[in-house]
Amino acid sequence: MGRKLLLEHINEPGINTFAVYRQKGGYRAVEKALKTMSPDDVVEEVKKSGLRGRGGAGFPTGLKWSFLAKPEGVPRYLVCNADESEPGTFKDRYLMTHIPHALIEGMIVSSYALGAHTSYIYVRGEMMPQIRILEQAIAEAKAAGLLGDNILGTGYNLEIYVQPGGGAYICGEETALLESLEGKRGNPRIKPPFPAIAGLYGCPTVVNNVESIAATVPIINDGGEEYAKIGIERSTGTKLISASGNINKPGVYEIELGVSVEEFIYSDEYCGGITNGKSLKALVAGGSSVPILPANLITKTAAGNSRLMTYESLAEGGFQSGTMLGSGGFIVYDEDQCIVRNTWNFARFYHHESCGQCSPCREGTGWMEKVLHKIEHGHGTMDDIDLLWDIQRKIEGNTICPLGDAAAWPVAAAIRHFRDEFEWHVLNPQESQQRNYGLAHYADPLEPVVQ
């Protein structure tokens, strides 16, 4: 059993209430930080922990905090990114639903570290029930003197507000989120300036994912060094993984970074294997934006190493044969799934969610959707496959925000690893409407395809 830091008490009845959360040792981190540590001490502890942003990019949280500008007389803000819209990701919703005080406690500790006196939790609008839960948790914490003016008699003041989004994946991108929080369309800003210099209302701002903020609680309680002992290399601590698709036990799991992918898929402690005893065909390890890998490359790297759930191991082999940990949206495909159809579905998603500011993304995602629709429905040509490859290359790296890359990578990876399936659709237009391609040469337990 791996250590649980965020979900340790998840099965405790009433852990969603203040009373039970407090009784289980909740808000100790607030007491410790506010009463015995300076804000810089807190930042230092988070740096020592090696915590990396859990929203997808994996940028070291302590380092990000140390970039925050501190001009005299200008307010600073902490904004929690609870927009969670990356297909395959549902861990933040789980945390906020079942143990909301873990986020509120982390918000207080983190706001204190950054010197923020007003903080916002930007929650995607569809999560109205979670918004109510968080508002209730905030009210409880406030009644207990842990929020508001002069918290615990330390002289530190903090208000936390919950902001609903309006339904737009792009508002998970941090500058689009800030635009949205200012009451505008979610168009990402051109960077620099980065939010650490000019964020919300032009003031210095840190945007962090729900899970990153909640992780500061065990870091302060046990110390950054203790946290860093868990995990491997620069992948320290625990991570929430959202597991979905064709597995026996979909759900949210807290893992110690470093568990092997194979163990995560097949052990009863986690996903419990593929449904109906079928074979694994493909896997998306970190949310729809990261490259999809065939079974043989997800359990072992091209070099033959066992693939582990860490930032480094999942990325081994680069985009030729690796992928990314991303947000931890772990999507499992069994032998009956169609890669072309899935790629079309994701392309449609990105086209739908493109904010439309840059032409490569706005037009390119639309093209990819159309071409993939054509191939999936039996009207594709071999040239279409090359056209797709060409379009995705022209999007990548040529846009204001990373949504363009996020749209391009899944298409590139699908063609790179499953080209034979695309060709089969083109060559067998009728048959491809009746049945799926199934497993092919890349299937378990064949040797990895090294390019």
Next chain:
Amino acid sequence: MLSVQENFPVEFSDALLAKFAEVVSRYPAGKQKSALLPILHLVQAEYGWLSTDAMDKVAAFLQIKPIEVYEVATFYTMYFLRPQGKYALEVCRTGPCCLVGAERIMKHIEDRLGVREGEVTADGLFSWRGVECLAACGYGPVLQIGPEYTFYENLTEESVDQLIDTLRNKAKEA
């Protein structure tokens, strides 16, 4: 999309205006525009959709231009710019849910309600549409119903039938 036919005059109640004011109090002075998205949710919860008149009145309340409200209302997918069914079923249609049968569920809803995506049933009770990933992928197929955004998870054809019947009865009683 914003046509005169889609208009519907509204008069915000004092209770609703009080809620607007509470939202505005969350932001620094002069940053009341931040209240726009939360206020549009409140308006939609009250009337079921956002008419041009409602949006104009929100603009007046927040002291911003009407276009600033329209551009937001048209950008975000949760805001309805025309009347919906009393119960607007929103089914997730994204990849992970499709692995566990979301497309079958959408087809079933279409057959069962007898209206296409985006249309309203003749009795005004139901409309439906596909939406993108609802952050519930492990519990798919899923659908949500506003304005509370209650989730219905692990859907089957039978559970969808039951849900529709329950809602129909609830509407009759009301």
